Amino acid sequence: MxxxxxxxxxxxxxxxxxxxxxxxxxxxxxxxxxxxxxxxxxxxxxxxxxxxxxxxxxxxxxxxxxxxxxxxxxxxxxxxxxxxxxxxxxxxxxxxxxxxxxxxxxxxxxxxxxxxxxxxxxxxxxxxxxxxxxxxxxxxxxxxxxxxxxxxxxxxxxxxxxxxxxxxxxxxxxxxxxxxxxxxxxxxxxxxxxxxxxxxGLVPLLLENGAGEDLHRELTGVAQPVELFVWIENRVAVRLQGPLLWTHFGVSGPVALNASRHWLRAQLERRACRISVSFCPGESFDGVDARLTEMAASRPKASVQNALATIVPAAVASALARRLGIEPPTDLAHFPRDDRRRLVHALTGWPLAVAGSRGYDYAxxxxxxxxxxxxxxxxxxxxxxxxxxxxxxxxxxxxxxxxxxxxxxxxxxxxxxxxxxxxxxx
Ligand SMILES: Cc1cc2nc3c(=O)[nH]c(=O)nc-3n(C[C@H](O)[C@H](O)[C@H](O)COP(=O)(O)OP(=O)(O)OC[C@H]3O[C@@H](n4cnc5c(N)ncnc54)[C@H](O)[C@@H]3O)c2cc1C
Structure with a gap:
């Protein structure tokens, strides 16, 4: 030097x-x-x-x-x-x-x-x-x-x-x-x-803790490919795909880091902003619904949870099924249509209750x-x-x-x- x-x-x-x-x-x-x-x-x-x-x-x-x-x-x-x-x-x-x-x-x-x-x-x-x-x-x-x-x-x-x-x-x-x-x-x-x-920017996001909001605590350490939707004033302003990492405080991983600046800037500008996650990146509601319907036809005796585990990591499958009140033994043949659609909604638009970010020290x-x-x-x-x-x-x-x-x-x-x-x- x-x-x-x-x-x-x-x-x-x-x-x-x-x-x-x-x-x-x-x-x-x-x-x-x-x-x-x-x-x-x-x-x-x-x-x-x-x-x-x-x-x-x-x-x-x-x-x-x-x-x-x-x-x-x-x-x-x-x-x-x-x-x-x-x-x-x-x-x-x-x-x-x-x-x-x-x-x-x-x-x-x-x-x-x-x-x-x-x-x-x-x-x-x-x-x-x-x-x-x-x-x-x-x-x-x-x-x-x-x-x-x-x-x-x-x-x-x-x-x-x-x-x-x-x-x-x-x-x-x-x-x-x-x-x-x-x-x-x-x-x-x-x-x-x-x-x-x-x-x-490029900072991990904190999620709220509380009843129904604590998926991140249960899934800490699980990484999965997702699509994030950043909604600003009830319209999807940004869509981002990539790996998401669940952590004890919320979410991290490239896709969460990329989304952070959009959420934080919306807060700064006092614009209503929310983030939802699809566990089936790039797939529509109808596409995922069709996938589950086909599975029900080809593997009627498979449990819903096992079917779900072909779409998302097993830990995510059981966490989602429990939150939706789907009893694990339910088989696809006896899975009511309304429950299936509730599940598809959860898979393609799970809300992330963002409470803030980890701040400049982690950005x-x-x-x-x-x-x-x-x-x-x-x-x-x-x-x-x-x-x-x-x-x-x-x-x-x-x-x-x-x-x-x-x-x-x-x-x-x-x-x-x-x-x-x-x-x-x-
Ligand atoms: C953990 C982490 C990982 C990252 N990884 C990547 C990556 O892999 N790839 C990538 O593209 N980007 C990455 N980034 C972002 C990247 O590091 C920054 O965008 C880049 O370093 C910015 O360069 P800069 O020179 O503008 O500012 P800085 O690197 O922040 O440098 C500014 C310098 O100015 C000095 N300074 C500030 N004020 C004064 C003052 N008053 N008087 C004298 N000196 C002063 C500071 O000491 C500092 O050395 C990462 C950032 C972090 C924090």
Missing amino acids: AVPAQEPTHCDVAIVGAGAAGLATAIFVRRLNPGASVHLFDSAKAPGAKILVSGGSRCNVTNVSVSDADFWGGPRAIVRRVLRAFPVPDTVAFFRGIGVHLHEEADGKLFPDTNRARDVLAALLAELSKVGAVLHAADRVQAIERADHGPFRLTRTAGEVQANRVVLATGGQSLPKTGSDGFGFEMARRLGHTIVPTTP EVTAGGVPLTEITPSTLESRVCPGLFLVGEILDIDGRIGGFNFQWAWSSAQVAANALARRTGQ
């Missing part, structure tokens, strides 16, 4: 935050313009903590297929433009170039061949040092000011520094112990930006942030504070689970770096 030989008094580019987006921005600027003096300041003693914990400490660096449809938040057209400027093949080539070879896993996720997030961080830090950007760890930026159109003045733990251009790469508020505590939003606000109100991302409409899409320069650039999660954009959030970090870093490298020295 490049260690500051002495405290700088002035630099061309000051990057606040040395997470994925800040590190990549610094590397890209120096590669494009080795004459630019680039300093990164991070409050953490050991920056890059979020890279280390990502993807179960394996770091899901990106995904084979990334498009604007994988993101929520700001306008799709802007997201598309940023992603196109540094698409997935460029990310793969960049990492290969710094010694991190990626391989594909389920759902197109790309991980380092070594399966170690620490190798990803080590490679980024080694490259940072190689290109000559300077990292100042344990050096929190407390204020950024600018008088007229002169240089920015940054007040840091280790003193003051002036910079011609500043990059805010402070992330959001998720996992605040890593250093991303939301103060970046406050600095952006002080520099003239508005902030789209924030909520946790992988932050939804909300600096609006994309307040930055120039081709440069990621602020429209309200020229000379200020914003990259990564501080912006109002959040990806679904699967490597999309890091791809946003790499792509936004490259867009800002192109502009910074061009401007520096002018």
